[in-house]
Amino acid sequence: MASKNLFLLAGDGIGPEAMAEVKKLIAAMNDKLGSGFATDEGLVGGCAYDAHGAAISDADMEKAMAADAVLFGAVGGPKWDKVPYEVRPEAGLLRLRKDMELFANLRPAICYPALAASSSLKQEVVEGLDILIVRELTGGVYFGEPKEIIDLGNGQKRGIDTQVYDTFEIERISGVAFELARTRRNHVTSMEKRNVMKSGVLWNEVVSQTHKAKFSDVKLDHMLADAGGMQLVRWPKQFDVIVTDNLFGDMLSDVAAMLTGSLGMLPSASLGAPDVKTKKRKALYEPVHGSAPDIAGKGIANPIAMIASFAMCLRYSFGMVAEADKLEAAIAAVLDDGLRTKDIFSAGMKEVGTTEMGDAIIAKFLG
Numbered sequence: 001m002a003s004k005n006l007f008l009l010a011g012d013g014i015g016p017e018a019m020a021e022v023k024k025l026i027a028a029m030n031d032k033l034g035s036g037f038a039t040d041e042g043l044v045g046g047c048a049y050d051a052h053g054a055a056i057s058d059a060d061m062e063k064a065m066a067a068d069a070v071l072f073g074a075v076g077g078p079k080w081d082k083v084p085y086e087v088r089p090e091a092g093l094l095r096l097r098k099d100m101e102l103f104a105n106l107r108p109a110i111c112y113p114a115l116a117a118s119s120s121l122k123q124e125v126v127e128g129l130d131i132l133i134v135r136e137l138t139g140g141v142y143f144g145e146p147k148e149i150i151d152l153g154n155g156q157k158r159g160i161d162t163q164v165y166d167t168f169e170i171e172r173i174s175g176v177a178f179e180l181a182r183t184r185r186n187h188v189t190s191m192e193k194r195n196v197m198k199s200g201v202l203w204n205e206v207v208s209q210t211h212k213a214k215f216s217d218v219k220l221d222h223m224l225a226d227a228g229g230m231q232l233v234r235w236p237k238q239f240d241v242i243v244t245d246n247l248f249g250d251m252l253s254d255v256a257a258m259l260t261g262s263l264g265m266l267p268s269a270s271l272g273a274p275d276v277k278t279k280k281r282k283a284l285y286e287p288v289h290g291s292a293p294d295i296a297g298k299g300i301a302n303p304i305a306m307i308a309s310f311a312m313c314l315r316y317s318f319g320m321v322a323e324a325d326k327l328e329a330a331i332a333a334v335l336d337d338g339l340r341t342k343d344i345f346s347a348g349m350k351e352v353g354t355t356e357m358g359d360a361i362i363a364k365f366l367g
């Protein structure tokens with residue numbers, strides 16, 4: 001069987017702790033199922049800065065570009081608060097997204113039945129929740145130029161970030177959202193702020209045109225992004241697929257994470273366009289959470305977001321749908337058994353650390 005080349009970038013903080021569980025899973029799949037994964041590892045974020053003064057080296061960037069899929073942990077932390085902005089840990093992730101042209105970030109928020117009662121929201125609000133946020137990932141205010149702080153010379157400075165979207169960027173991300181909606185409940189809600197932003201006006205226009213031209217069978221709603229945030233906590237089950245820009249998608253998916261119980265539960269897939277000849281797409285899989293410096297090194301991080309990101313990798317990069325389904329079922333089963341990391345703990349459940357949670361999921365998956 002041809003190797004499936006995975007490039008692992010564990011990063012900082014809880015990144016390596018969560019990645020360790022996926023590494024065990026990959027080894028077990030190779031050993032017990034003959035899955036044929038070949039892995040290589042590199043540095044990203046603060047650890048890369050410490051090693052070679054950049055948030056990711058050119059050599060590791062090349063490996064990421066050549067891999068069938070990249071698995072990414074998390075970057076950042078207070079240790080690097082004072083490093084120059086251009087080489088801060090988060091710049092490594094932004095470079096990966098930009099250089100690999102990973103324009104589509106899929107962030108599913110699923111409330112596992114076992115966690116419905118322990119949400120900070122009422123059980124009936126989150127029970128059965130299954131929404132998908134499709135976030136544009138290579139444009140918008142995170143990348144627009146100019147992006148600078150200028151000295152106004154009067155004791156004042158001006159910080160500038162620029163929100164820019166071109167038609168093709170909105171067309172391709174909304175196309176992804178409509179196509180995915182067809183495989184789900186056939187409903188897309190597009191979120192922007194057309195009431196105050198020109199880019200929002202264009203976003204709204206292009207999503208509507210794309211819908212009319214190619215996807216009129218899908219139900220489309222438009223919602224202002226601030227109202228969308230409110231609706232996500234009021235009645236999230238009204239949504240199926242949400243399509244939105246880079247900044248709003250970042251914020252709304254953190255909100256959605258808490259509907260599922262914890263940021264430690266939310267996986268994501270960042271995908272590029274399929275290659276015209278090979279049909280293969282560049283892809284990076286990462287949990288939605290960051291490096292969680294407050295709990296790093298304590299062995300208590302929830303590895304589920306990272307493990308579920310690997311399930312997305314099996315599904316989207318390797319077509320291993322049965323294995324992806326089985327891995328997601330193993331996560332649900334372990335939660336049904338009452339195992340909980342600290343972030344999702346509630347009375348009567350069994351509190352476990354990162355390693356125990358990982359081991360239990362792997363055992364269910366293989367069992």
Ligand SMILES: NC(=O)C1=CN([C@@H]2O[C@H](COP(=O)(O)OP(=O)(O)OC[C@H]3O[C@@H](n4cnc5c(N)ncnc54)[C@H](O)[C@@H]3O)[C@@H](O)[C@H]2O)C=CC1
Nearest residue numbers: 074075076077263264289290291292293294295301302343
């Ligand atoms: N993709 C990435 O690498 C991201 C990196 N960051 C970076 O991470 C650093 C910390 O950022 P924060 O705002 O604190 O966000 P964060 O996501 O790291 O943590 C927010 C809260 O959620 C908890 N949490 C997150 N993941 C968890 C998990 N797997 N298990 C249990 N609890 C978990 C943390 O303990 C913390 O209380 C910053 O440097 C930030 O820039 C933030 C978001 C994404």
Ligand SMILES: CC(C)CC(=O)C(=O)O
Nearest residue numbers: 090091093094250288290
């Ligand atoms: C570059 C990242 C740290 C931004 C972020 O929070 C995210 O993509 O979720």
Ligand SMILES: [Mg+2]
Nearest residue numbers: 250251254288
């Ligand atoms: Mg974020």
